Structure formats: C-alpha cells, structure tokens
Amino acid sequence: MAFKCLFFHLVLALSLNYYSTQANLANPTSQSQFFDLMNKYVSGNLISNWKGNSYCNFTGVSCDVQENIVQIDITGWSLSGKFPGEICTHLPKLRVLRLGHNRFDGEFPYSIVNCSVLQELNMSAIYFTGPLPDFSRLKKMKILDLSYNRFSGDFPMSIFNLTDLEVLNFNENTGFNLWKLPENVSNLAKLKSMVLTTCMLHGQIPTIVGNMTSLMDLELSGNYLAGRVPRELGLLKNLKQLELYYNQLEGEIPGELGNLTELIDLDMSVNKFVGKIPESICRLPKLKVLQLYNNSLVGKIPGVIANSTTLNTLSLYSNFLTGHVPQNLGKSSTMVGVDLSENQLSGRLPDGLCNGGKLNYLLVLQNLFSGEIPESYAECKSLIRFRVSSNNLEGKIPKGIFSLPHASIIDVAYNNLTGSICGEIRYARNLSEMFMQGNRISGVIPAEISMAMNLVKIDLSNNFLSGAIPSQIGNLRRLNLLNLQNNELSSSIPESISLLKFLNVLDLSSNRLTGKIPESLAKLLPNSLNFSNNHLSGEIPFKFIKGGVLESFSGNPKLCVPPNLATSRPNFPICPHDYNRKKLNVVWAIVISLAIVTLGTILFLKRWLNKNKEVYENEDTMSSSFFSYDVKSFHRLSFDQREIIDAMVDKNIVGYGGSGTVYKIDLNNGETIAVKKLWSKSVKNVNDDQLTLDKELKTEVETLGSVRHKNIVKLYCYFSSLDCSLLVYEYMPNGNLWDGLHRGNVFLDWPIRHQIALGVAQGLAYLHHDLMPPIIHRDIKSTNILLDVDYQPKVADFGIAKVLQAIGSKDSTTTVIAGTYGYLAPEYAYSSKATTKCDVYSFGVVLMELLTGKKPVEAEFGENKNIIYWVSTKVETKEGAIDVLDKRVGESYKEDMIKVLRIAIRCTCRTPTLRPTMNEVVQLLIEADPCKFDCCKFSDKPKDQFDL
Incomplete structure (x- = not known):
C-alpha cells in the first residue's frame, strides 16, 4: 500500500510538472497569427523574410527560454502600412517593442496599452497622428519614446502615474493643446531622462522637479515656459544635461545650479534672463558646453571659467556683457567653439583659444575688442569660421589666417587693420566668403586669390588697395559678390570678369580704373553693377544703356554716349567720331526718322479714319482716364504708357491670380511685356483702409523697383489710380x-x-x-x-x-x-x-x-x-x-x-x-x-x- 501510494504521488508530480511546463511554453498558433498579420498589412523588404515557424530566429525578434517572443525591434526598416493593433493578444509576454523610423499609417494603436508586461515602447519618427490613449495600465513601463510624431489633443497626463519610468521622450510633438507639468511629476522618482522639447508645454517649471534626483537628462526647450527657473533644480545631483533654451523664462539664473557637479551640458539660450552669469556655474568641474546666448545678461564673464579643464563650447552672443575676456581662456581646456558676438566686450583677444588644436568656430564680431589679432590664430588649422568684424582691432593680419585649410568664412571687416593680402591665400581651398571691408589694407590684390576656387563672396571695399584687378579673378566661377569699391585700384577692367556667370553684385566704383568698358560685361546684366567715379573712357556699350543701368557709369568724365542718344542722356558727352562716320550716321538717322514718321502717319490716319462715331465721342473720356494714372518708372522705358492701356483687352489675357489679371502685350517696338492688373474698386466705395493699402502698396513697389538681379523679374513701372493699379514687368516666354x-x-x-x-x-x-x-x-x-x-x-x-x-x-x-x-x-x-x-x-x-x-x-x-x-x-x-x-x-x-x-x-x-x-x-x-x-x-x- 505504501508503495502504491508512493507511486501515485510520483505519477502525480510528474504530471503536474508536465502540464506546468506546457503552460509556460509559447502558444505557437497565436504567435503565428501575429506574423501572418504583419505580412498581410505591412510592406517592406525585411519583413518579407519573416516566413516559416522559426520565429525566434527571425531578424529583429528575440525570445525567452520557453520560446515566448519578448522583443520586437524593427527600427529603421522603412516599413509601411498599418501596424497590427492586436499585438499583445498574440504576444502576451512582449517586453520590448521598437517600431521607430518607419512609416506606418494612421493613429497610435490603442490596443498596445493592454501589453501589461511591456517595459519599453519606442515609436520615434513614425509620424502617427491623432490623440493618445490612457497609459495607466502599462505599470511596468521603463522606457517610453514617442518623439517626432504628430499627436494632437490633450497631453496624456496618465504617463505621470507610471512610477517605474526611467526614460520619457516626447520631443517634437507640436499638435498637443497647451499643457503644464503637473505637481505629481515627482511620482516619476526613477526617471533618468525627461525630454519634453517642442511639445506645447507652458506655465512654470514646478519646484517639485527638484525632488526627482534620479534625473540625468532634463530637456524642456522649444516650449512656452515662463517665470523664473526654480533654484530647487540645484538639488538634481545626478544631472548631466539641462536644456531650457527657446522659452520665455526670466529673472536671474539661479546660482544654485552651481551645485550640479555632474553637469556636462547647460543651455539656457533664447530666454529673457537678466543679471550676471553666476560664477558658481563657471566652476562646475565637468561642464563642457555653456550656452546662454540671446538673453539680457550683463557684467563680466567670470574669470574662473578660464580654469576649466573640460569646457569646449562657450556661446554667449547677443547679451550686454562688458569687460575683458579672461586671457587664459582655452589654455586649460580644448575649445571647439567660442561665440561672444554682439556684446560690449573690450580689451585684447585671448591668445590661447586654439591651444587644444580643435577650435572650429571663433566668433567675436560686434564688440569693442582692441589690439592685434594674436599670431597664434594663424596656426589654428582646425578653424572653419573666423569672424572678428566690427571691433577696434589694429595691426597686420597674421599671414597664416589667409591660408587656413578648413576655413569657410574669414571676416575681419570694419576694424583698423593694416598690411596686405598675402599670396598664401592660394591654400585656402575651402574658403567661400572673405570680408575685409572697412579697414586700411593696402598693396595689390594677389593673383593667387584665384586659386581659392570655392570663393563665393569677396568684399574688399573701403581700403587702400592699389594696382590692377588680377585677370585671374575670372577663374572664380562660383563668385556671386565682388565688391572692390572705394580703393585706389588702377589699370583697366579685366574682361575675364564676364566669365563669372553666377555674379550678382559687382561694385568697382570710386577707384582709379582706366580704359574702356569691356562690352562682354553686358553678360552680367541685369545684376547690380557699379562702375561710377573712376577714370574710364570711351563709349558706353549700348547694351548697358538699353539695360537701364546708365547711372552705374556716373563720375567718369571721359565716358560718352553715341550721338543719337545724346539728347536723352544729357549727363554724358557725345562720343567723338570722324567725319565720314558722322555723315553716315546722319544719313541713317534721316532715313530712319523719315521711315518712322511716314509709317506713324499712315497708321494714325488709318486708325483715325476707321474709328466710329461712338469711339470718337468717348475719346476725351478715355484720355482723361489714362491721364488720371500716377505713373512711377523704375527703368528707362522704350514704350508709350498709353499703348499699354489700349492693349488691355480680353484677347491679351494670359492668366488670373488671387491678386488680379495678367496680360501679355506685344508692343509696337517689337518688345513684349506682362501687365498685372491688381484689383478694381468703385470710387464711391474707397475707404480709409483701402487708401492705406494703396499707400502701403506704393511703398513696397518703389522698393522692389530698385532691385537689380538677374534672377528677379524686372519691374518696369507702376500705374495707380482710383480705378486700379498696374504692374508692368518683363515678359517670360516659358511661363512659370x-x-x-x-x-x-x-x-x-x-x-x-x-x-x-x-x-x-x-x-x-x-x-x-x-x-x-x-x-x-x-x-x-x-x-x-x-x-x-x-x-x-x-x-x-x-x-x-x-x-x-x-x-x-x-x-x-x-x-x-x-x-x-x-x-x-x-x-x-x-x-x-x-x-x-x-x-x-x-x-x-x-x-x-x-x-x-x-x-x-x-x-x-x-x-x-x-x-x-x-x-x-x-x-x-x-x-x-x-x-x-x-x-x-x-x-x-x-x-x-x-x-x-x-x-x-x-x-x-x-x-x-x-x-x-x-x-x-x-x-x-x-x-x-x-x-x-x-x-x-x-x-x-x-x-x-x-x-x-
């Protein structure tokens, strides 16, 4: 009997163990259904490889020892379609779900909130839309990343009840209604990273956040936060990153932030902070990045910042800082970026900024710095942007500055610098913009400048440069701005400049240039050109006269215009010609004049004879209407304004827009123009608002009429009356x-x-x-x-x-x-x-x-x-x-x-x-x-x- 009893218990134990094991094994049918749904509703190359029954061997799938699927990671697979909402029904043991950087359709899959054991959910950059559900059931959630989506409605406040959360990321969700951080945010006592940037957060930062001492990363930038920064944030002893930029925070920066001894990155830029930079922050032992730009900070930069052995980025531009920059800045740490622009800083520039050999950005423009540019900067081979303009710097520019191998911008404009541009500029192969205007630079422009092949902008105006403009400058095929105004340059204008097909601005005015104007430069029309106040001579090429840029040649007494244009160009003398040529021109002028008069007479008589009585009786009315227009011209016009009015008939309409009707008009002189009739209104209905708009439109149009650029439609003139306003443009034959x-x-x-x-x-x-x-x-x-x-x-x-x-x-x-x-x-x-x-x-x-x-x-x-x-x-x-x-x-x-x-x-x-x-x-x-x-x-x- 004892044996039977023992045998019975043994069998029972084995049976219970068997059924227990079977209960813990995955349900293969249910898991199979999930993969069937994925293949049915989701498209993508990698997902098509999920075939067969070896689920645990599929790419992106992980299982536990009982072959329960516990992790799905399909991040960045470029999948599309609709993600199956029933995932937790089929995968009840799922702990990690990573779906980020795909392109699934629709709204957040609500059934995911039934995944009771889910610990990580990453749906970053899927661009889901619509409202979010209640997350309260996800009690075991540790990592929740819903960044870069387009959710709308109310922010899901239930998240602040998930007490096991360690990472929370809602970056870039601007569709939410405005919301505030609740007082129960401190429930998230285990939270290490809270990223709530650009997600419509407003109100004040609750002081209770200071109790969340597990935080290592706190990012609340790009929102509508206001009020003062609570000093309780200084209690976050583990904090490594604090980003509060792009808000409306105000008051002084609390000195208690100096207690954050683990802090590496502090960015509180673009707010309304006042007062001084706390010295305690500058003493932080691990601080690498300090950015406080675009505030209203005053006082000096604390000298202790130069003792930092970790600081690599200092950005304090656009404040009201004064005094000297600590001279040892950069000698104890490897600086990567320094931007102190738009302050009132004075004294000498610190010479040790590039001691670490990694400085990429040195920007100190618009201050009161004086003295010479330190020679050490010439050895700063890592520099990408060097901008020291609008200061009181003097002395010669160190030669090595011109040959910095990685520099894209060299800007030393508006100082008192002397010396010359050295030939080492040939090595500046990455230089795109060089600004040296408003100094006392002398000598010649070296031909080697043409070897800096990536130059896009050169401004050397208002200096003492002399000699010739090097013809090699035509090799700079990317150049779109060349300003040499107000120097002492002599010799002729190089014809090679006409090779600069991207050039938009060419200013050679106020120099001592001689010789004739190369006709090939007309290729640059209708860009901004200025050759005025030089010693140029000879005939102004007709293409420039026709292009309406004659004012660009004023102040050149030896320039002249052809005799047939003398009466319409009284500010320029008539070009001298030999007798035969002059006689030939007179003969041609007479012939052409007679032909025009004859043709005009015939056309006039034909038109007059064919007019019916009704049109004749209305002639005075039409003339009255035309002469009621206020006409403003921006270019020399070669057509009669009356001709435009007569041609505004239905057959010439080529389009309609929200602002009016567009006409294509072929003029008698062979040119074609476009006329936009902006709007119509009844005189009796004119009110103050419409008159204000009339005035506003005129102001805008007059500004636009002064614009000269080859990629801007030329505005010839503007007509305005009580009935309508007309804009007359050059006509574009290939439409829009x-x-x-x-x-x-x-x-x-x-x-x-x-x-x-x-x-x-x-x-x-x-x-x-x-x-x-x-x-x-x-x-x-x-x-x-x-x-x-x-x-x-x-x-x-x-x-x-x-x-x-x-x-x-x-x-x-x-x-x-x-x-x-x-x-x-x-x-x-x-x-x-x-x-x-x-x-x-x-x-x-x-x-x-x-x-x-x-x-x-x-x-x-x-x-x-x-x-x-x-x-x-x-x-x-x-x-x-x-x-x-x-x-x-x-x-x-x-x-x-x-x-x-x-x-x-x-x-x-x-x-x-x-x-x-x-x-x-x-x-x-x-x-x-x-x-x-x-x-x-x-x-x-x-x-x-x-x-x-």
Whole structure:
C-alpha cells in the first residue's frame, strides 16, 4: 500500500510538472497569427523574410527560454502600412517593442496599452497622428519614446502615474493643446531622462522637479515656459544635461545650479534672463558646453571659467556683457567653439583659444575688442569660421589666417587693420566668403586669390588697395559678390570678369580704373553693377544703356554716349567720331526718322479714319482716364504708357491670380511685356483702409523697383489710380515653373531643374542678405517662379504678397497671412510673423517639387498630408530616398539629386533655427551642381513631351 501510494504521488508530480511546463511554453498558433498579420498589412523588404515557424530566429525578434517572443525591434526598416493593433493578444509576454523610423499609417494603436508586461515602447519618427490613449495600465513601463510624431489633443497626463519610468521622450510633438507639468511629476522618482522639447508645454517649471534626483537628462526647450527657473533644480545631483533654451523664462539664473557637479551640458539660450552669469556655474568641474546666448545678461564673464579643464563650447552672443575676456581662456581646456558676438566686450583677444588644436568656430564680431589679432590664430588649422568684424582691432593680419585649410568664412571687416593680402591665400581651398571691408589694407590684390576656387563672396571695399584687378579673378566661377569699391585700384577692367556667370553684385566704383568698358560685361546684366567715379573712357556699350543701368557709369568724365542718344542722356558727352562716320550716321538717322514718321502717319490716319462715331465721342473720356494714372518708372522705358492701356483687352489675357489679371502685350517696338492688373474698386466705395493699402502698396513697389538681379523679374513701372493699379514687368516666354513641372508640355531634365533651383536660391539670397533692410518674399511657390527663353528662373511677386492678399480679402482691415497652402512654414501659420526662414521653408517645398515632379499637395499623400510628410516617410534608407525622385529623370543624376534632397529636407525642418540661410543654400546647391565637371550632355532647351 505504501508503495502504491508512493507511486501515485510520483505519477502525480510528474504530471503536474508536465502540464506546468506546457503552460509556460509559447502558444505557437497565436504567435503565428501575429506574423501572418504583419505580412498581410505591412510592406517592406525585411519583413518579407519573416516566413516559416522559426520565429525566434527571425531578424529583429528575440525570445525567452520557453520560446515566448519578448522583443520586437524593427527600427529603421522603412516599413509601411498599418501596424497590427492586436499585438499583445498574440504576444502576451512582449517586453520590448521598437517600431521607430518607419512609416506606418494612421493613429497610435490603442490596443498596445493592454501589453501589461511591456517595459519599453519606442515609436520615434513614425509620424502617427491623432490623440493618445490612457497609459495607466502599462505599470511596468521603463522606457517610453514617442518623439517626432504628430499627436494632437490633450497631453496624456496618465504617463505621470507610471512610477517605474526611467526614460520619457516626447520631443517634437507640436499638435498637443497647451499643457503644464503637473505637481505629481515627482511620482516619476526613477526617471533618468525627461525630454519634453517642442511639445506645447507652458506655465512654470514646478519646484517639485527638484525632488526627482534620479534625473540625468532634463530637456524642456522649444516650449512656452515662463517665470523664473526654480533654484530647487540645484538639488538634481545626478544631472548631466539641462536644456531650457527657446522659452520665455526670466529673472536671474539661479546660482544654485552651481551645485550640479555632474553637469556636462547647460543651455539656457533664447530666454529673457537678466543679471550676471553666476560664477558658481563657471566652476562646475565637468561642464563642457555653456550656452546662454540671446538673453539680457550683463557684467563680466567670470574669470574662473578660464580654469576649466573640460569646457569646449562657450556661446554667449547677443547679451550686454562688458569687460575683458579672461586671457587664459582655452589654455586649460580644448575649445571647439567660442561665440561672444554682439556684446560690449573690450580689451585684447585671448591668445590661447586654439591651444587644444580643435577650435572650429571663433566668433567675436560686434564688440569693442582692441589690439592685434594674436599670431597664434594663424596656426589654428582646425578653424572653419573666423569672424572678428566690427571691433577696434589694429595691426597686420597674421599671414597664416589667409591660408587656413578648413576655413569657410574669414571676416575681419570694419576694424583698423593694416598690411596686405598675402599670396598664401592660394591654400585656402575651402574658403567661400572673405570680408575685409572697412579697414586700411593696402598693396595689390594677389593673383593667387584665384586659386581659392570655392570663393563665393569677396568684399574688399573701403581700403587702400592699389594696382590692377588680377585677370585671374575670372577663374572664380562660383563668385556671386565682388565688391572692390572705394580703393585706389588702377589699370583697366579685366574682361575675364564676364566669365563669372553666377555674379550678382559687382561694385568697382570710386577707384582709379582706366580704359574702356569691356562690352562682354553686358553678360552680367541685369545684376547690380557699379562702375561710377573712376577714370574710364570711351563709349558706353549700348547694351548697358538699353539695360537701364546708365547711372552705374556716373563720375567718369571721359565716358560718352553715341550721338543719337545724346539728347536723352544729357549727363554724358557725345562720343567723338570722324567725319565720314558722322555723315553716315546722319544719313541713317534721316532715313530712319523719315521711315518712322511716314509709317506713324499712315497708321494714325488709318486708325483715325476707321474709328466710329461712338469711339470718337468717348475719346476725351478715355484720355482723361489714362491721364488720371500716377505713373512711377523704375527703368528707362522704350514704350508709350498709353499703348499699354489700349492693349488691355480680353484677347491679351494670359492668366488670373488671387491678386488680379495678367496680360501679355506685344508692343509696337517689337518688345513684349506682362501687365498685372491688381484689383478694381468703385470710387464711391474707397475707404480709409483701402487708401492705406494703396499707400502701403506704393511703398513696397518703389522698393522692389530698385532691385537689380538677374534672377528677379524686372519691374518696369507702376500705374495707380482710383480705378486700379498696374504692374508692368518683363515678359517670360516659358511661363512659370508650375506649368513646366505639372502641365506636361515640356520635359525638364535634372541639369535644367538644378539651374532653376540655383537661380531662385541666388535671387532669394540677394533679397535676404544683400539688401538693407532685407526683403522677405512671403509667397515662394512654383507659380511665382518664371522662366525666360533659356529656362533661367526669375522670382516674381516678391515682397508684395501680404499687401496683395489683404487687398483681395473682403475685409481689408483683417490681418491676413500671405502665402499659399502647401508652401507655408508652420511657424508663420500660427504666428503671422514672416521671417527669412519662412522663405527658406517655402523654397524647400519648391526643391521637393523639382526633385519629385509632384505637387505640394496630392491625394496620394493622404488626407491633410503634404509633400514634406510624404518625403519624410520614405527617406530613412537610400532606396526609399531614390524612390521619391522623379522617375522621368535619367539614372545618371540620382546621386546629384540625393544631395539636393538633403538640402530640401534641411530647408523644411520644422524648427526655423535649424534651417540654413539662403546664402548657405546657394553654396550647397553649387556643390551639388551636376555639371560642375562639364560632363552634362543635355540640350540647351527642354524637349516637347511628345518628342521624347
């Protein structure tokens, strides 16, 4: 009996153990269903390899010893489709789910909140939309990363009840309603990293945050936080990174932050801080990065900062700091970046900044520094940007400064520097911008400057340079600005300058230049050109006279104009001619005059005889209407304004826009112009608001009429009356870029598209950077980019978009955002404040049009989605990036197009400060030129679609 009992217990124990083991084994059927769903609803190359039953061997899948799937990591697989929401039903043991950097559709999969054992959830950069669920059931969650999505609605406050959380990241979610950090944020006692940047956080930082002593990383930048920084943050003894930049914080920076002895990175820039920089912060033993720029800080830079052995980045620009910079700065630590610009700092520049040999950025412009530039800077081979302009520096520029091998900008302008430009500049192979204006530099411009092949801008104006302009300067094929104004340069103007096809600004005025004006320079029209106040002689080439830039030659007593133009150009003498030539000119003048008079008489009589009585009776009315126009001309006009009015009939209409009607008018002199009739209104309905708009429009138009750039549409004149306003432009025979890309009449290959992109960028760079004050376009789009006969682009409708749109609105007193849906920068949409970075964003959209051949908004992108969203979902891999490119463009240009795609993505960054300037965009596009090695094989003009 005892044996039977023992046997029974043994069998029972074995049975229980068997069933217990079976209970712990994974349910293969359920797990199989998950992979079936993935293959059914999700697309991607890697996911197609999930076949068979060996789940635990699949790439991206991890299991425990009982073959339960505990981890799915498919980060960056470029997957698309709908992620199965039932994942926790099929994988109940799942602890880690990483889905980031894919392009799944729709909203957050709500059923994930049922994954009761989930410890890590990473959904970064999926661009999910919609509201978020209650996360309260995810009690074991340790890592939650939902950054770079487009969630909306209320912020999920339930997250602050997940007491096991160690990492929380909600970076770049701007769709939330404004929300505040709750007092129960301190429930997250185990939290090590809290990243809540750019996610609509406002209010004050709760003092209770000081109790979260496990924090190592606290990032709250890019929000709407206000009030003072609580001194309790000084209790966060483990904190290594504190980022509070781009908020509205105020008051003094608490000295208690000096207790954060583990702190490595402190950035509190772009706030409203006042008072002094706390000395305690400058003593922090591990601090590497200190950024406090764009505040209202005063006083001296604490001297103890020079004792730091760890500091590598110091950015304090745009404050009100005074006194001397600690002279030992950089001698105890390896500096990488120093920016002290736009303060009131004085004394000598510290000479040890580059002792560590890694200094990339030295920016101290707009201060009161004096003394000489330290010789040690010439040995700073790592420098990329060297800017010391607008100070009181004196003495010679160290020779090695000119040959810094990695420098892209050398800016020593507006000081009292002397000496000469040395030939070592030949080694400055990466130099793109050299600014030396407003000094006392003497000597000659060395021919070796032509060996700095990447130069884009050279400004040597207002110095004492002498000798000749080196002819080799024509080798600088990327140059778009050359300013040599107000020097003592002699000899003639080199004809090689005409080779600079990207040149936008050429100023050689106020020198001692002699000789004739090379006619080949007319290739540079209609750019900004100035040859005034020299000793030039001979006849002014007719192309310059026709181009309306005669004022650029004033102050040259020996310059002259042909006899037939003498009466219309009274400020210039008549060119001397020999008798025979003069006689021949007189004969031709008489013949031509007689022909014109005869033809004019015939046309006049024919028109007069054919007019019916009604037209005749209304003649006085029409004349009265015409002469009621206020006419403002910006170029020498070769046509009769009356001719324009007569030609504004229906058959000449070529288009309609939100601001009015566009006419194409062929003039009697053979020229063609475009006339935009802006709006109409009844005289009796004119009110103060409309008169204000009239005045505002006139002011804008007069500014635009003074613009001279080859990539800006030339505005000839402006008519205004109580009835309407007319803008008279040069006519662009190839229409606008929108039609060229989307109407299918022609095919634009990549070299032509790149040419268009670069030309537009150069035009915008001119508006943004070469004018003072800068002009903001406000409505960059492909319909506002016009194409001439050679498909060179010209930007139209710049600067007046806001006025025109207000005029077109029913209530002209309403604040109207200029711009077009699909091109509009997100910050402009909610702040109504236009900046140059808004134009950069819109230009990025145009780049994407050129790259993809698609419109900014198309049905295939999804509801309320645009081209930027569509591109962003595809560019995680090179294959995905190539997939967005226009399939009609040849394979040989794919690599060049990928380079431009990177530029477009940077231009359309959601954060304005991360977008490049238009000057930088020009440089990047030049570097991406598909024809830079003269290997392009394409026709001068695009082909008809039907000829392909």
